[in-house]
Amino acid sequence: MKKFFIGTTNPNKIREIGGILRSTGCEFEPIGTVDPEETEDNFEGNAIIKALAYAKASRGITISEDSGILIPSLNNLPGPWSARFSDCKLEKENGIYRILEYHESALSREDIDRKNNELVLDLMKDVPFSKRVAKFCVILIVANERGNILFKASGESTGWISTEMHGMNGFGYDPIFVGGDTHGKTYAELDNMRKNLRSHRKKVLDEFKAWLGFYLKK
Numbered sequence: 001m002k003k004f005f006i007g008t009t010n011p012n013k014i015r016e017i018g019g020i021l022r023s024t025g026c027e028f029e030p031i032g033t034v035d036p037e038e039t040e041d042n043f044e045g046n047a048i049i050k051a052l053a054y055a056k057a058s059r060g061i062t063i064s065e066d067s068g069i070l071i072p073s074l075n076n077l078p079g080p081w082s083a084r085f086s087d088c089k090l091e092k093e094n095g096i097y098r099i100l101e102y103h104e105s106a107l108s109r110e111d112i113d114r115k116n117n118e119l120v121l122d123l124m125k126d127v128p129f130s131k132r133v134a135k136f137c138v139i140l141i142v143a144n145e146r147g148n149i150l151f152k153a154s155g156e157s158t159g160w161i162s163t164e165m166h167g168m169n170g171f172g173y174d175p176i177f178v179g180g181d182t183h184g185k186t187y188a189e190l191d192n193m194r195k196n197l198r199s200h201r202k203k204v205l206d207e208f209k210a211w212l213g214f215y216l217k218k
Helices: 011-024 043-056 077-087 109-123 192-196 200-216
Strands: 003-007 027-031 060-071 088-093 095-102 133-143 149-161 177-179
Touching: 003 011, 003 043, 003 095, 003 200, 011 027, 011 192, 011 200, 027 043, 043 077, 043 133, 043 149, 060 077, 060 200, 077 095, 077 109, 109 192, 133 200
Parallel strands: 003 027, 003 060
Antiparallel strands: 060 133, 088 095, 133 149, 149 177
C-alpha cells in the first residue's frame, strides 16, 4: 500500500478528503502539527506554502490545499481569508469592502465557522437575490520533501448565498451556500454523498486520483 500525507489542521477537510480518496486503496495520513503562516493574497500561493511546509515535516509526498468562498458583492471576500473572516477588521469605502487587519481569536473551529457565516449574512442582509452569487474555489497541491511540486489542480462550485443558515451537515460556509444544482438546498442540507458529487473539492480530488494512477505505475 502506498502512503501519502494530508497537510491540514482542519479535521473536517481530513474527513472529506479521506472519504473521497478511500477508493484509491492508498493510505492517507493526516499531518496536523504544522500550521504555516499563509502570507499570500491568493489561494494558489497559500496552497503552495502549505504543501511545501507539510511535505518537509512529513518527509513524504503530501497533499495540501487552500480553499474558500468568493462573493462578488463583497469585493470577492472572504477569499483567502475565508477560514478566519470573522477575525478580520473590515472597512467599506465607496461601497467596496476591504480587510484592514487580522487578529486571531481563540475560538474553536466550529465557533469560527458559525461567526464567519453570521458575518457574511449580516454584510449581505440588504443585497438582492440577483447579486448574491458566489463560488467555492480550491487549489490542490501535491509536493514532496525535496520541495518539488508534483501536481496542481483547481476546482470551483458556483451558486449563491442564502438569506439564513440551513442544514446541519458539512462545514465552513456550507450552511449558507446554495449550489447551482442543489434545487434550493444549501450544501449543509445535503448528505456527504450528494455534496461530494458536485463539490469543488471532489473535482480536484478526481483529477488527483487520475494523476495518482499514472504516478503509481512508475
